[in-house]
């Protein structure tokens with residue numbers, strides 16, 4: 001196998017949604033191959049193999065000069081493909097393309113009418129948010145929303161299990177900064193008995209989640225600063241993926257104290273950070289990050305739909321232990337182990353307050 005770079009160059013054309021009229025559909029795309037004269041491209045849909053034709057596509061070399069690639073085409077008649085199949089619910093169309101050693105999964109949302117026509121009965125379906133809401137939280141809308149959410153949920157479960165606190169041991173769980181529900185949808189699959197909540201400052205994302213994910217959790221809008229719309233000691237577990245990677249330092253302090261308030265004693269907070277030494281930052285920014293342990297950087301208003309404070313925050317492990325350790329017991333600081341290249345930070349609100357954590361003690365003494 002001759003894969004020479006990290007990126008999987010396999011592409012299927014959007015849109016990644018099939019409406020009532022698309023029960024026969026043409027999948028069109030291209031894939032990198034080892035030998036364009038002898039392509040080995042296979043396509044399967046929800047585990048069922050589909051015939052695919054491929055032919056050399058030298059035009060791809062105008063964008064990726066060194067590769068060999070083939071165009072691919074597959075015409076799929078879904079009522080025939082799925083005849084006699086029992087659909088998995090909630091249903092999502094998962095299209096897997098393999099080309100020599102490369103694999104890429106594309107997911108397509110299907111309409112209620114499509115499901116009725118293909119399976120002859122109503123089938124519960126998995127929803128995918130509109131493209132601009134996907135882009136707001138992941139930077140892309142390329143048929144990967146739930147695939148990446150599942151990967152993050154698996155990583156969350158793995159980190160918790162290694163800390164001796166399996167996901168299924170938590171009952172009331174908050175996804176803080178849930179966006180339109182990328183991760184929480186998979187957490188529901190993995191732990192159906194949990195009571196799930198999501199909150200975010202993005203009213204549009206929460207509106208979409210309320211309208212489309214009501215069977216998964218209770219979704220609420222929160223302001224950028226405390227208080228959060230939850231009572232004291234509401235949750236056994238809070239996870240928060242790629243939120244503290246975007247907050248300025250004062251807002252971070254407010255939210256750490258607030259998340260501690262709504263966690264039960266003995267409860268756990270799992271969040272993420274970025275390591276300033278691991279990224280290609282301007283020298284002065286990296287130096288500040290490494291020396292101070294924290295740096296906040298990037299363009300204001302860089303993310304459509306999100307407030308100007310939303311930039312990039314970098315923390316060193318030493319900073320987390322020193323500063324966040326004033327709110328929580330630090331159980332684990334990882335390296336590139338959660339949400340692509342982010343570092344997991346696992347925190348415990350201890351069962352007994354003992355000596356009040358120093359930041360909280362200072363806040364109380366001022367009150």
Ligand SMILES: C[S@@+](CC[C@H](N)C(=O)[O-])C[C@H]1O[C@@H](n2cnc3c(N)ncnc32)[C@H](O)[C@@H]1O
Pocket residue numbers: 136137138176177178179180181182183199200201202205222223224225240241242243246306310
């Ligand atoms: C990079 S996205 C991640 C979304 C989601 N956790 C995921 O992994 O798909 C960051 C999210 O944090 C939200 N956010 C930013 N500041 C927040 C705050 N102070 N409180 C709650 N959510 C916030 C944004 O609206 C956005 O949905």
